[in-house]
Amino acid sequence: GVTQSPTHLIKTRGQQVTLRCSSQSGHNTVSWYQQALGQGPQFIFQYYRKEENGRGNFPPRFSGLQFPNDSSELNVNALELDDSALYLCASSSRGTGVETQYFGPGTRLLVL
């Protein structure tokens, strides 16, 4: 399955944070979503074969990496209070025709 670390994180405004995701084995695509309390997840960006392949309405201080070992990172610089949310990663296998996205348990980020 898809795993994420850490499960919870507390940061202060202005700091930087790195969230990690381990995709399901054999999946070549990872997507990151931000879910504020009481809302549906919002698409941040997607990585396919280690290249960013689409971005939602998020500023450049949100960046990512995808590694050869099926892991990926979400980096957020200059944290703001509104960045407090559950961050979800989802992996899928692009090109199979039926691309169910499998979600990890999420990382809960609190910015003080």
Next chain:
Amino acid sequence: KQEVTQIPAALSVPEGENLVLNCSFTDSAIYNLQWFRQDPGKGLTSLLLIQSSQREQTSGRLNASLDKSSGRSTLYIAASQPGDSATYLCAVRSDSWGKLQFGAGTQVVVTP
């Protein structure tokens, strides 16, 4: 711009009743639609995925229908149980590269 809406936002039913959850979307040109379940503070579990060419999908007590022309999908859960208590989210994919657009979800409580 695609907008996904779920009504009602919350629903409480006694055990044994059938659940009917609604999802509407504004742009009928979708690639597929997926229903997820989310337990409090947790990630998303995929329940059913309906391709744009399909009218419905079934899995056990779950049945999801899709009417693209009217921009609607309905998730039916038969004979509800307390373990069905969760938030149910629908998400549409409008293109082949996997970005999901979510509704805000319907929070379901099944009382014993």
